[in-house]
Amino acid sequence: MTPGDRYARLLVSGARETPLLRVPRELTEMELQAHWFAGDFGREFRTVDGRAARVVQFGVWNREAGPDFAEAAVSLDGGAPARGSIELDPEARDWERHGHAENPDYENVVLHVFTRAGTSEFFTRTVQHRHVPQVLLDVASLTSEPPNPQPAAIPGRCCAPLRALPEEQAREVLLGAAQFRLRKKAAALATLTELHGADEALYQALAATLGYKSNKLPFTLLAQRLPLKLLRKGDADALLFGVSGFLPATDLAAFDADTRSYVRGLWERWWPRRAEFERLAIAPAFWRMAGQRPANHPQRRLAALAGIIRHWPKIRALRDRCAPAEVHEFFAQLRDEYWDHHYTVSSRPAAKRMALVGASRVTEMLANVFFPLAIAADPTRWTGFKTLRAPLANQRVEVAALRLFADSPRAGEFLKFAALQQGLLQVYEDFCLRDASDCEQCPFPRQLAGW
Ligand code: SF4
Incomplete structure (x- = not known):
């Protein structure tokens, strides 16, 4: 039995006797x-x-x-x-x-x-x-409101039983959760592939990853509304910026020469097609700008998506090989004359060149798209994912590590690996977000005893 199977069993046997009331989240x-x-x-x-x-x-x-x-x-x-x-x-x-x-x-x-x-x-x-x-x-x-949408960043009741487990076993619990998570992602990608074809599925999944958490919806909508097949015919950047509503309609004279020329180029190609695509435009209310690092502005991510489309045969080859070093290399080389030095379409140029897609986003793509696809096709690829090193991906992972491992040195060690970060996230979603009892009734600590 794989660690993923054991984690799935742990989830089933850990189900609460009285299921929590499922309150569907109100979807727009x-x-x-x-x-x-x-x-x-x-x-x-x-x-x-x-x-x-x-x-x-x-x-x-x-x-x-x-x-x-x-x-x-x-x-x-x-x-x-x-x-x-x-x-x-x-x-x-x-x-x-x-x-x-x-x-x-x-x-x-x-x-x-x-x-x-x-x-x-x-x-x-x-x-x-x-x-x-x-x-x-x-x-x-599909979705229900978690009873505890923001678990406190404090050590939880499972710290003690996790500390009591030998390190290899604690690692295996998290790897089991990670394997379970990757299977779910692979299943969602398989559905997308069945519905829209392998290329569109890959494109939609990469677009969603570029949206980060806060702009996942508008990026998903963009990729669904502007299919890869259409964008590969040309003008991908103009259509993406036009439909996203990111093209400034103000007088271009206010901008520097580079921006004027860049925006004018997009407008000239967007204008003749505007009426055709107007109905698909993403309303400004869907975009979340607050709290984003300037280099992660959705406009820069959109430029990265246009770059991905430009190099589509290479992206397909990266999917087939799923070699982390090659994926990192591709994104490190993904250049754009304008976006190498701009945060947004209206910002002043930055002196230092910025990568369109940074290393932590590439790791997210590996964990969310490339490896789930590769492992679904060939389960032995799991070994490569297990050892994939990764920068700290997000705050949720940090909170999860604190809740499960407190200040144990294990936390620092585990956070160095993409698979263990994914495992932490899965436990956090399966247990911490579903716990409304301040850990008291959470079945996870009891389940660990039987691992
Ligand atoms: S809710 Fe459960 S899994 Fe989360 S910290 Fe508390 S005991 Fe651990």
């Missing part, structure tokens, strides 16, 4: 749509009137007026797929509230998906009185 419509398109709700459903529905094709984000997703296909009860659009609403009656029942643009909808049925029965009908199959999504299956 945009989050809901992003999860839907990523296949996070699956592709097999039961319609409200009891038929089996399979989404054969998730289609594309619709650029024109009308339903959310175009060019989709849905099969009912195993029948021939009906081709058309899919509309996704928070509540069933939004169909009527938003006037879709009277709008001929919605005539070709083949599936109406929502997360709340409302208090009374509602039938989705088109302007020609066609009955549209309905699917009610279970949001709680």
Whole structure:
């Protein structure tokens, strides 16, 4: 049995006798749509009137007026797929509230998906009185509000039993959690691949990693709305900056010569395509700028995404080989004349050259994308991941290390490895975030005794 299997068993046997009340987190419509398109709700459903529905094709984000997703296909009860659009609403009656029942643009909808049925029965009908199959999504299956969203940065009750374990065993617990985590990531990537193809899946996953935690949603939306296939035809940077809403519309005369020339170049290519892509634009409210290091500004990450697209055959080769040194080397060499010296599209030039993607972000890509894919294809690649050294990735990992190991020298040693950082994060999410008893009722310390 692998350490990952043992961790999975520990999770099952450690389930609380009285499950905590699952409170679905309120998702915004945009989050809901992003999860839907990523296949996070699956592709097999039961319609409200009891038929089996399979989404054969998730289609594309619709650029024109009308339903959310175009060019989709849905099969009912195993029948021939009906081709058309899919509309996704928070509540069933939004169909009527938003006037879709009277709008001929919605005539070709083949599936109406929502997360709340409302208090009374509602039938989705088109302007020609066609009955549209309905699917009610279970949001709680996807995400629930953690009882303890911000565990305190103090040592927890599991410190003592972890200290009592021989170092090799404590390491193995974390490696088990890391292996379990990588399998989950690999499964999500496999779903993305099944739905959108291997290249689009890789591109969407890398984009999400570039979004960091705070801008993961807008980066995911951008990659879903502007598929790799489209961007590889040209003007990737102009479309990414245009749809993200990052192109300054102010008088360019206020900027230095480099910025004027850079922004003008983007505008000239974005302008003719603006009307076509306007509906897909990311609203400014979705971007989170507060608390970011200047070098990690989302605009710089967007430039990095454009660079990834420019070198796509190389990225594919990096995925196939998954050699950490080569991945680091590629990103260290990823240059951009403008972004090497700018924090944003309107900032003054910085004297020192900045890497578009720093070493810690590259490690995140290795841990979240390259290794999960490589290990899923060849489990022996786990050995390489186990020994991958990594800079400290984020504050969550630090808090997790403090809660589990207090000031033990083991913490410092474990934090040097990407796999052990991932293991710490998994325990933190599976136990610390789900504990509302100040550690008292957390099953993890008891579980450790049986490891
Ligand atoms: S909640 Fe559980 S896993 Fe987290 S610190 Fe407390 S005892 Fe340890």
